[in-house]
Amino acid sequence: MTKVLVLHSVSLVGSALAALLRSEGDFDVTAAGWRTAARRAESLRPDVAVVDVDCPGASAVLTGKGTGPGRLLDPPTPLLVLATAKTPGTLGRAFQAKALGYVDKDGSPGRLVRAVRKVAAGERFIDAALASAFMQADPVPLSPRELSVLARAAQGDSVAEIARALHLASGTVRNYMAAVTRKTGARNRIDAIRISRSAGWV
Structure with a gap:
C-alpha cells in the first residue's frame, strides 16, 4: 500500500x-x-x-x-x-x-x-x-538560504526571530536581507517581500 x-x-x-x-x-x-x-x-x-x-x-x-x-x-x-x-x-x-x-x-x-x-x-x-x-517561470535569483530568510520575514518575523529560528547571527540575517533587496531590485524589505510574493518565490 x-x-x-x-x-x-x-x-x-x-x-x-x-x-x-x-x-x-x-x-x-x-x-x-x-x-x-x-x-x-x-x-x-x-x-x-x-x-x-x-x-x-x-x-x-x-x-x-x-x-x-x-x-x-x-x-x-x-x-x-x-x-x-x-x-x-x-x-x-x-x-x-x-x-x-x-x-x-x-x-x-x-x-x-x-x-x-x-x-x-x-x-x-x-x-x-x-x-x-x-x-x-523566471529563474529564482535568490539562494535557498536567502529564500528561507525572506520566507520568515514575509511571515512577520523580526531579524532576531529569524536569527534564532535559522541559527544565524543577526548581522548575517541583515546581510541576507540586503542581498535579497538588491537581487529583487526592491527599495526595501517590504518591497522585496511584495516583489517575491508576486513572483511566487515565497
Whole structure:
C-alpha cells in the first residue's frame, strides 16, 4: 500500500485531500500541518508527500535545510506539489526543490490520484495544464538560504526571530536581507517581500 503524507496549512482542506485519496482504496493517507511535517515524515516514512505550494508555510518545505527532495522532511520524501498556472514562480521553486510531481489544483481528482501513483513509483508527473506556466517561470535569483530568510520575514518575523529560528547571527540575517533587496531590485524589505510574493518565490 502506498503511504501518502498530505501537508496543508488548512486542516479541513488537508483532511479533504486525504479523504479523497483514501477513497481510491490503495493509499494509506495521513494529513498534517507544517509544524508536525518532519515528525510525521520520520514516523510514517511516506512514499509521497503532497504539498500545496500556495499555502503559507509551504516555503519551509521547499527552501528548508538540506539539498534533496522534501528538504524539511526527514527522511527525504518524494514531493508532489499542487499549484496553479497563475503563479509560475511557485513552480520554479518546486522544481528547485526537486519535486517529482506537479498537479493543477483546478484539475480533476483522478489526475491527482494518477500523479501520486507515478511519484510513488519514482516517475515524474507534470500536469499538461501547468506546462506553459513552467516555460514562463523566471529563474529564482535568490539562494535557498536567502529564500528561507525572506520566507520568515514575509511571515512577520523580526531579524532576531529569524536569527534564532535559522541559527544565524543577526548581522548575517541583515546581510541576507540586503542581498535579497538588491537581487529583487526592491527599495526595501517590504518591497522585496511584495516583489517575491508576486513572483511566487515565497
